[in-house]
Structure formats: C-alpha cells, structure tokens
Amino acid sequence: MIDLKRVLVQNSKDVLQTYLFRFREKKGYASLGEDSPKIFQSVDYVLLKLVLEGDKEEGKQKLYDLIDSGVECFPEAEKLLVEKQRYYVLSRLYQSRGLSERVLETWSKMIDGTWPDEEFKNGEERMRDYLIKSRDAELVFRFGVWLTKRNPEAGVQVTDSYLFYILSADVDG
Numbered sequence: 001m002i003d004l005k006r007v008l009v010q011n012s013k014d015v016l017q018t019y020l021f022r023f024r025e026k027k028g029y030a031s032l033g034e035d036s037p038k039i040f041q042s043v044d045y046v047l048l049k050l051v052l053e054g055d056k057e058e059g060k061q062k063l064y065d066l067i068d069s070g071v072e073c074f075p076e077a078e079k080l081l082v083e084k085q086r087y088y089v090l091s092r093l094y095q096s097r098g099l100s101e102r103v104l105e106t107w108s109k110m111i112d113g114t115w116p117d118e119e120f121k122n123g124e125e126r127m128r129d130y131l132i133k134s135r136d137a138e139l140v141f142r143f144g145v146w147l148t149k150r151n152p153e154a155g156v157q158v159t160d161s162y163l164f165y166i167l168s169a170d171v172d173g
Helices: 002-024 036-053 060-068 074-083 087-096 100-111 123-133 137-150 152-172
Strands: none
Touching: 002 036, 036 060, 036 074, 060 087, 074 087, 087 100, 100 123, 100 137, 123 137, 123 152, 137 152
16 A cells, blocks of 8 residues: 555656646746746746655756756755755756856865765866866966865866966957
C-alpha cells in the first residue's frame, strides 16, 4: 500500500512537471493577460521545487534548462538553491541575469570549499576563463588577485590578458 502511494505521488509530480514545462512555452502570449508575470513566477517556483525534490542526477539537465532559460522567481530561486546547497546551479542563475560579481563570489566559495558542490568542476580554470573575458576592471582585479594566490599561473594569465586589452584599447583609442 505504501509503495502504491509513493508511485502515485511520484506519477502526479511527473505529470505536473510535464504540464508546467509545457505551460512555460506560453510565456509572452498576450492571451494570459496582465497577471502573466505572477502566473509565471508561480509556475517557475513550483517547477523549481519539483525538479529539486526529484533525483539529483536524473533532474540535472531539467534544472539547468530551467535556470538557464531565466526564471521569473529569482529571489525565491536564489533562496531555494542555497537551502538545497546547489551552488553551481546558483552560479548559473546569476549568469542568466548577468550578475558577474555574484557568479565569481559563488565560484570562489566553491573553489575554497566553503560551499562544496561536486557539479562544479575545474573551478580555477573556469574563473580564469571568465575573468579573461571580463572587461570589468574592479572584478578582474579583485578576483584576479584572489585567483593568483591560489593558482599563480592562472592569475598571471588573467593579468596578462587584461593588460593586453588595456594596451590595445590605448593604441586603438
């Protein structure tokens, strides 16, 4: 009897999840009216909870797709991901919103072990690559120094790249 209940509950969650993912495809339709932002905020929050409650490995790609597509419940998603200790996904949430400083802060916590997350691989290299692409002097300096203390070679690569960017901007400018 208990197994039947568990199976029925899981099947209900799966059906709801499928329905909500399909419903998200209606984002931007005028027919949803002025309550559309509130509706999608609720849809995204319920979907996020359902995916996080499911099997971690099985739901990983669904979670990435949901977060990368932009969720309408940003503060709630942020809180939920921290509670569930899904820090790498939290960094993806920040990336989806262009919040570079928060991405780098999250990565630094994962790299130094404050926020362990096995989904986050090659952290120092990722940070190096991210900083090399960045043109925000304050972030490059702050996290470049931090990275140099942990991995001098990666830190020097960031510094060299940024100096090259500045020098070429001066020549072109």
